[in-house]
Amino acid sequence: MIEKDKNKSDEINYFILIAVLSGLVLILFTSSIFLGTTSISIKKSLSAVSALEGLYLTIILELRLPRAILALFMGAALGISGAALQGLLRNPLAEPGLIGVSGASALGSVIVFYTGLSVSYSFALPVGGMTGAALSILLLYFLAGKDPSILKLILAGVAINTLTGALTVLALNLSPNPYAAYEVFFWLLGSLENTSVNHVFLAAPCICVGLIILATTGRGLDALTLGEDVARSLGVGLRNLQARIILGTALCVGASVSVAGVVGFVGLIVPHLLRPAVGHSPGRLLIVSGLGGATLTLAADISVRFIATGQGLQLGVLTALLGAPFFILLVFKLREDD
């Protein structure tokens, strides 16, 4: 009966982890509303909210709340997408940014934005991002094969990233917009600065649907640990699973990138850190990675407000600075394993 207890304690640990991460998300979300470039004291904020008026309330409702909500959703989207892609490809380096999914989303959004399509139909923007994301995953399957080695995956990712990056810059070069050169930075190294309620309405519903779809793939991903054939022999519909993950990731990453640009490495760092805590189970990793992604993105987005405020450090730059060492560490680890 010790075994029974052990089994139970795994279960309990999992729920404790979820509770702790949810708590962190809640704290950071609240901080994100009260901490800003201009300090609004908590007392002022509370009185603004309670009095339901005033400039402070406007700032909170129109500037800080949308930003916090987007950081939350975007982080969850990137974290869970990273975990799902890693489970699907059985490869810890499968990260939306590294394998070109985010870059392709940026390209899709850029095409929709600069052709003016999103001016007439605002929802075209996330649709463009999602189309780019879905196409890139299909292209990745085509380039790297079904069961890609790390080398193939990274090479395919480099190929897709290079192509989409070049096409993004080309699309911006061709646009008559004199600010295009500066806007490249936004798309390639994202930012949540000056996001508005409109962005939330565009991205959040898509991300929500994507999160729900991905959260249901846990059992299939667990089974996939044993290889595609065994997973199918266990009753997992592989095509269906792949389709759900591609759709879910496209919704999550496509919608996030279309409003905030490419914020890389969240999907790499978060699952990597949390994997041991859930006994390496790809299924259990999903929800905790979503929460972890939200935690990291909220924290990073709060930090950029206080680091180098004059020049406005971009969120994507900070996550890349945090993520690159992780990537190097992972490469070393994988080299040892071989």
Place this chain on the structure above:
Amino acid sequence: MTHLSAKDVNLKRSGRNILKNISLSLGSGELVGLIGPNGAGKTTLLKVLLGLIEPTSGLVQLNNIPISKVSRKSVASHIGYLAQGSPCHWPLTVEKVVELGYLSRGKARNNDIASKLSLLNQAINKLGLSSLRHRLVPTLSGGERTLTMIARCLMGGSPLLLADEPITGLDPGHQVDVMSNFLDHISEINGVVAVLHDLNIAAQYCDRLILMDQGAIVSDGHPKDVLTSKNLIEVYGIVADISLKDGRPLVIGHRGRGGHDF
């Protein structure tokens, strides 16, 4: 009672005939050894029988229903599968991997945590894995891994088990372990088909052997009828001394055709 059959199954891949006119019937409480040289099409045949690969022509039937018409979930509840090399891509614990077998039980799965746990304990104890329960599968030896995967199949409770080279690369102790496990649980599992390379082990444990060569079944029957000098020289190209021990053949192979001993 699960019955799996193939009738006139052919499989062509890029102009090559990988399977030729395969007809067979499986499922009546026997341990079947599927033997033949490398590239004979044994692994492919298992995948066709599982419905993982669609044959070019011919019919695979599960309980008299074409397997392509049976849902994956329903196939899973009838046939378990042990893949070659027992892959496990993430460092999961033995317990967690065995638990994955529960997936093949389909809809009933989340209903009863207590019965799930007792099944888990049964499967783990039966294969003597209690002490390895919390070890990570990738750190296990090949034999321990295979036993884990068999436990996983037991957990699933599918009456028929298709095992692809379960004892290849194992030390003799583990080979005997795995094979006797198949035998011990034949009553529970109903039927096992195992791809084997060791002819003597095949002869010793199996009631029926299927010999394949170049995509076709050469011989199907009791070991002493399958492991004949004629079959061995034609299929493996070896000249063999065959003696009978307890009614089962014992094979000592020599370099073929040229006639040199080795």
Place this chain on the structure above:
Amino acid sequence: MRPNLALASKLILVSLFALFVSSNNFVLAKSEQKIPQRIVSTNLCVDQLVLSLANKEQILSVSYLSADKTISLFSERVEGLQKNRGWVEEIFMMRPDLVIVNEDSPRPSLRHLKKLGLNVLSLRTANNFSELKKNIKKVSRVVGDTGKGKLIISNIDSKLRLENGDDYSPLAAILLPRGMTAGEGSLINELVVSAGFKNLAHDLKIGRQARINLEEILIARPDFIITPETSTKFPSLAQSMLLHPVFEETRDKDYRWKHLEVPERAWLCGGLPNIYALDLLIKARLKFGRRVGQHD
């Protein structure tokens, strides 16, 4: 004094334009053979000076940007002129007798032009009126202008003098595309401050050009938010910030700030168009000042 201001500035502008139209009658100065007749200008801001100071017949080519009417005051005047993109080869093949370039622009390479033996005048970007006046004088001298440069300078000076009589200085937040603001050391700051505003960037100790946060702008409760006119010609993220819904939201409520849009061509480059920008800014400030005066 105030009511006359608008009239005065209008008169000045009209007289200036009249001068350009009648440039055919302009008698060229003494040493006619030294006056360049094939001028190539390679930068939008340099173009604007050359187009205001030289006769059209003297000009061979200007930069392609000068044809864009959102940023160029002379988009009509440059019709029929060759447009260049600042490539050294392209310029050399035009066989110019004078090339005027902006030293702060990467193209064309000044070194290469000089190596090819071309006659080059290089100007620095004007970030304030005194630098602008220097540039105007330089260009006037080389293109053989005798009166237009002086007229522009005296116009700017008189605008600035008119302004001095008033002591009401409202707080203005300058918001440029990409979320930038213009602080001390920039021409836009010079224009806004000269028009009698206090620049928020100054209070926030923001330098020549840096990012400004929307929150900072709103918290400072400025009297004016000054932005360039947004163009609907092309979608751009840089401009989308100027259209952030929080502006609409705060405008609806009882915040005092007024939105003032300045055409890009009026303040992007130093020169004649600045007079228009100053005029616009001063008028808006005075209109606002009077309104507050009535309240008091």
